[in-house]
Amino acid sequence: MLRLEKLVKTYKTGDQALQAVDMDIPEGQVLALIGPSGAGKTTMLYCIAGLIDNMEGSIYWGETDLLQLKSKDRTHYRSDHIGMIFQDFHLFDELGALTNASLSAMYVHQSERVNLKKHAKVILEHLGLDDINAPVNRLSGGERQRVAIARALAQQKSILLADEPTASLNREMADPLIDDLISYVKAEGQTLITVSHDINLLSQMDRTLELKGGNITNSTKVKAL
Numbered sequence: 001m002l003r004l005e006k007l008v009k010t011y012k013t014g015d016q017a018l019q020a021v022d023m024d025i026p027e028g029q030v031l032a033l034i035g036p037s038g039a040g041k042t043t044m045l046y047c048i049a050g051l052i053d054n055m056e057g058s059i060y061w062g063e064t065d066l067l068q069l070k071s072k073d074r075t076h077y078r079s080d081h082i083g084m085i086f087q088d089f090h091l092f093d094e095l096g097a098l099t100n101a102s103l104s105a106m107y108v109h110q111s112e113r114v115n116l117k118k119h120a121k122v123i124l125e126h127l128g129l130d131d132i133n134a135p136v137n138r139l140s141g142g143e144r145q146r147v148a149i150a151r152a153l154a155q156q157k158s159i160l161l162a163d164e165p166t167a168s169l170n171r172e173m174a175d176p177l178i179d180d181l182i183s184y185v186k187a188e189g190q191t192l193i194t195v196s197h198d199i200n201l202l203s204q205m206d207r208t209l210e211l212k213g214g215n216i217t218n219s220t221k222v223k224a225l
């Protein structure tokens with residue numbers, strides 16, 4: 001349902017971050033992108049989210065090529081289909097955990113607002129956050145990561161993109177969070193595309209793709225769907 005065709009991204013600096021990448025991602029697949037720093041992993045996530053301009057090639061979502069959409073329509077596509085967990089969390093420090101986790105409630109229709117907030121609360125509690133009203137600048141790195149994950153999950157989008165979601169956590173914190181994230185994504189039938197080098201996370205993926213110098217150099221089908 002998501003298909004990248006000959007996707008090329010050259011930054012203004014001349015860095016060719018993606019070189020004619022082809023990739024098919026079936027609905028419901030959980031997929032990890034691996035590869036050295038500078039390989040193009042983050043660029044690929046941002047492309048799929050429709051956040052990067054001046055690209056060549058195609059990003060098909062069903063029949064629609066995202067790169068042919070006007071920027072307003074691409075924003076709609078993103079808000080309809082994509083949830084994101086950023087590497088540096090992108091939380092609002094002075095707001096509480098629950099407010100952060102239900103932030104997208106500000107943009108949804110009134111009728112969905114209550115539901116989204118309820119859902120965010122359930123997820124935060126499920127992820128083991130004790131004080132859901134504490135301003136997030138008082139939380140630890142692991143707790144902030146939980147809030148960022150809860151925010152993405154609460155939106156219940158069909159595609160979840162995550163950039164090294166456990167990079168800032170130690171083993172004991174990372175393991176339960178990874179297990180929760182993956183079981184949640186699978187139960188909801190979401191597609192997950194995550195950059196990660198975490199062994200525990202990788203062992204639970206349907207597929208691992210390796211990027212190097214903007215090319216896919218290896219694709220491992222760990223599990224059939």
Ligand code: ADP
Nearest residue numbers: 011013015017036037038039040041042043044
């Ligand atoms: P990764 O996430 O695998 O470390 P990135 O996608 O961040 O790789 O970067 C891929 C390449 O593109 C690198 O050479 C990087 O320097 C370059 N790059 C990334 N973002 C930008 C940017 N905003 N402007 C210019 N070059 C960039």
Ligand code: MG
Nearest residue numbers: 041042043163
């Ligand atoms: Mg990166």
